[in-house]
Amino acid sequence: MTSQDELNSTLLPAETEVALERAAESAHRHELLFSERAANIKQSAVRDVFDISIRPGLVSLAGGSPYLKSLPLQELGVTAGKIIAEHGLEALQYGGGQGMEQLRRQICEVMAAEGIMDADPADIVITTGSQSAQDVAAKVFCDPGDVILCEDPTYVGALNTFEAYQVDVQAIEMDEQGLVPEKLEQRIAELLAEGRRIKLLYTIPSFNNPSGITMVADRRQRIVEICRAHNILVLEDNPYGLLRFDGHPLPPMRADNPDDVIYLGSFSKIFAPGVRLGWALVPRHLHRRFYLACEAVVLCPSPLTQMLVSAYLSEYDWKGHLANTRAQYSERCSTMLGALAEHLPEGASWTTPDGGFFVWVTLPDGVDTYPLLYQAIDAGVVFIPGAAFTPSDEPSNKLRLAFSAVSPEDIEEGIRRLAPILKTAIAESA
Amino acid sequence: MTSQDELNSTLLPAETEVALERAAESAHRHELLFSERAANIKQSAVRDVFDISIRPGLVSLAGGSPYLKSLPLQELGVTAGKIIAEHGLEALQYGGGQGMEQLRRQICEVMAAEGIMDADPADIVITTGSQSAQDVAAKVFCDPGDVILCEDPTYVGALNTFEAYQVDVQAIEMDEQGLVPEKLEQRIAELLAEGRRIKLLYTIPSFNNPSGITMVADRRQRIVEICRAHNILVLEDNPYGLLRFDGHPLPPMRADNPDDVIYLGSFSKIFAPGVRLGWALVPRHLHRRFYLACEAVVLCPSPLTQMLVSAYLSEYDWKGHLANTRAQYSERCSTMLGALAEHLPEGASWTTPDGGFFVWVTLPDGVDTYPLLYQAIDAGVVFIPGAAFTPSDEPSNKLRLAFSAVSPEDIEEGIRRLAPILKTAIAESA
Numbered sequence: 045m046t047s048q049d050e051l052n053s054t055l056l057p058a059e060t061e062v063a064l065e066r067a068a069e070s071a072h073r074h075e076l077l078f079s080e081r082a083a084n085i086k087q088s089a090v091r092d093v094f095d096i097s098i099r100p101g102l103v104s105l106a107g108g109s110p111y112l113k114s115l116p117l118q119e120l121g122v123t124a125g126k127i128i129a130e131h132g133l134e135a136l137q138y139g140g141g142q143g144m145e146q147l148r149r150q151i152c153e154v155m156a157a158e159g160i161m162d163a164d165p166a167d168i169v170i171t172t173g174s175q176s177a178q179d180v181a182a183k184v185f186c187d188p189g190d191v192i193l194c195e196d197p198t199y200v201g202a203l204n205t206f207e208a209y210q211v212d213v214q215a216i217e218m219d220e221q222g223l224v225p226e227k228l229e230q231r232i233a234e235l236l237a238e239g240r241r242i243k244l245l246y247t248i249p250s251f252n253n254p255s256g257i258t259m260v261a262d263r264r265q266r267i268v269e270i271c272r273a274h275n276i277l278v279l280e281d282n283p284y285g286l287l288r289f290d291g292h293p294l295p296p297m298r299a300d301n302p303d304d305v306i307y308l309g310s311f312s313k314i315f316a317p318g319v320r321l322g323w324a325l326v327p328r329h330l331h332r333r334f335y336l337a338c339e340a341v342v343l344c345p346s347p348l349t350q351m352l353v354s355a356y357l358s359e360y361d362w363k364g365h366l367a368n369t370r371a372q373y374s375e376r377c378s379t380m381l382g383a384l385a386e387h388l389p390e391g392a393s394w395t396t397p398d399g400g401f402f403v404w405v406t407l408p409d410g411v412d413t414y415p416l417l418y419q420a421i422d423a424g425v426v427f428i429p430g431a432a433f434t435p436s437d438e439p440s441n442k443l444r445l446a447f448s449a450v451s452p453e454d455i456e457e458g459i460r461r462l463a464p465i466l467k468t469a470i471a472e473s474a
Numbered sequence: 475m476t477s478q479d480e481l482n483s484t485l486l487p488a489e490t491e492v493a494l495e496r497a498a499e500s501a502h503r504h505e506l507l508f509s510e511r512a513a514n515i516k517q518s519a520v521r522d523v524f525d526i527s528i529r530p531g532l533v534s535l536a537g538g539s540p541y542l543k544s545l546p547l548q549e550l551g552v553t554a555g556k557i558i559a560e561h562g563l564e565a566l567q568y569g570g571g572q573g574m575e576q577l578r579r580q581i582c583e584v585m586a587a588e589g590i591m592d593a594d595p596a597d598i599v600i601t602t603g604s605q606s607a608q609d610v611a612a613k614v615f616c617d618p619g620d621v622i623l624c625e626d627p628t629y630v631g632a633l634n635t636f637e638a639y640q641v642d643v644q645a646i647e648m649d650e651q652g653l654v655p656e657k658l659e660q661r662i663a664e665l666l667a668e669g670r671r672i673k674l675l676y677t678i679p680s681f682n683n684p685s686g687i688t689m690v691a692d693r694r695q696r697i698v699e700i701c702r703a704h705n706i707l708v709l710e711d712n713p714y715g716l717l718r719f720d721g722h723p724l725p726p727m728r729a730d731n732p733d734d735v736i737y738l739g740s741f742s743k744i745f746a747p748g749v750r751l752g753w754a755l756v757p758r759h760l761h762r763r764f765y766l767a768c769e770a771v772v773l774c775p776s777p778l779t780q781m782l783v784s785a786y787l788s789e790y791d792w793k794g795h796l797a798n799t800r801a802q803y804s805e806r807c808s809t810m811l812g813a814l815a816e817h818l819p820e821g822a823s824w825t826t827p828d829g830g831f832f833v834w835v836t837l838p839d840g841v842d843t844y845p846l847l848y849q850a851i852d853a854g855v856v857f858i859p860g861a862a863f864t865p866s867d868e869p870s871n872k873l874r875l876a877f878s879a880v881s882p883e884d885i886e887e888g889i890r891r892l893a894p895i896l897k898t899a900i901a902e903s904a
Contacts, residue, residue: 067733067758067759070733070734073705077615079616079617079620080617081617082613082767085614085763086766087766109567109568112562112563112567115562117562117563120559121554121557122555124551124555124558125551125552126551128547128550128554129548129551132550132551133542133547135748136542136545136749137540137542137748138539139748172602172771175770175771175772175773176771176772179771184508184509184511184512185509185512187509187511190509201770201773208613208770275503275506277504277507303496304500316566316567317567317568318566318567318568318776318778319566319776319778320772320774327497327500327504329497329504333512333515336515336517337515340515340605340609340631340634340635341605341606341635342605342609343750345750346750346779348748348779348782349778349779352778
């Protein structure tokens, strides 16, 4: 007897039956009420796996969670306690929609550490994570059918957010030096020839999520200039910029291009995601509408968590903490690269990131990594299949591995569990 | 020499001039990039006044901030400190998009205190304030040109949020018993005759913001039935429901109508706005899309502030605190009503709320309260002009006075300052 039969054979009280019938009738009626854009709002594969990956015993190479264990939790607890005890009437009350001025000044110092030297606190909006800034960018700039260009692959959360506004997201090829300018120009020309309106280029130039690839310096400027020439705004998402553990720092695209780049930063990776705070540095001529749209969504970011971050930046050695976590990420990344070299079969290749959280594995053409996820879960390891990171519905021969939140031992063990699955898949595809 | 002349006469370095020219050129080009909806995103008059009202010496009867002084700030500081010190790896990390299960269970208890006895934690989404839930409701249900019905007057933040989605917000007349069912039916009939699609009725049935009016019991059910008959969802916003200081509690519209009402609750008024947490209780058949849309905007609500609220609900006498604040609000409301009776000139009338934060003053026809705001600021008192609370651009002879965040002495003083301005305006309009 299946569980469906079981359900059918259960005698329900008459009252419950009426309630169920009414709910079914409502569901049918209300289906007509959804907006057109609602059909585009879908579950992120990453979040799907997020739920699975908390099962005990599983090694999760899926979620891009930061390493938090080196945060001074006892001291931060004392700081938070003081904020509430001594400034609770401010911390627990409504605040300004743009975010607190003191924190906006401190954000300018954080951006200066990245190479943006001319930021004005007045041009910043503090947002509920940088996810919320992506949402507002799509809202303020995109009508249904408008195009946002992005890297192939790109951050799945941005894809979901843009598609919720019926945006046509077009992914442009990357190579090991980042987004390819010639491919960008070619796609822009094709789209314009079709009469399409291109509004934004969304890019994660440093340690791209999911590929780990960093856009080289000369491409950064060239890509801004291509976009400027076609009146396309650059939406530069830089959550990992300060998490470089190899090679030389590169200034963000925003640094020399204050009028053409909306720059998104986040405290999720350099401090903690739980405070849900990011920011947008917006060209002055676009700032007001951007800010008002932020306010219409959340009224204001949390004063409590803003004050905690502000205290963290002024009272703690945040750069020292960053150096510690960078060392952790570096070790974990090396461990992962070593384990991949040791265990992965011929036919698999992967990126070598200089920072960030992710390694991107490519299997031979014809291998679809999505069904492999379920085999991997059975073997006790989780990853994100590559298809999640492109707007297309095509199968993908890629997969993302995150080393950020897993101990070196677990990374070793995870790759050991994953390898035979990839080996079989490659053998079967040959 | 004016400051403009001064600016013109200053010799700017060539570099600065080039930078200014470039910014002006970008501003011009980028104007073309805004979405159609961006033109609808405007500054809330309430937020305008929010900035003014923090000037020292002003009595602000403008902002609807809750009274927080009776919160046990020392103890809450200790609780927050413990959460970070003992559970920081959870509190500061990413969390689930729907919000924490324990807090969703506790929210069911809060709603039970309102009269909603059958809520299931699985049907709740925790949101970044209930503002964010209003944003998602418009996003998930409304295409451009769709209609949301609301009370006249209604919450200005909801108006801004809905209009950002190019929704046509249609305000329906209220009387002292709340939204008038006959007027609602009539407007629905007119709109349907015009071929319009009506998606939602947005209502604040208890202690409406800004009018303070409460919808009587039999109208609540009748209005749900009218909406059901026309396949219109009810979006019931109930931030003040537990802040009744007079009369008898009324169950929310959601109580007996689980399939036709999306119910919005908030911790901003029963605890503290600074945690930026509200929730939506969504009919099960609509829940998934609502939840996914929330996730696309913010990924997840802050685990840190969720854990603080959860601890507040389980470890503190939150009902006792509510009783205290209700007593405060009751006293303040009485003081305001007394001062209005003593000082306001003939021709002015006002509502007598049984709870919430607001009294709504009506002046004779032909008086526009918007210009009076600037006179009031000069006299040292701030209010919100009535025009802010309707979708129309017509002048309004109403104004909103908030008693929630002001001491009785300041309320007295504020009304004393306001009265002569209203008196002159009424005399001039006669």
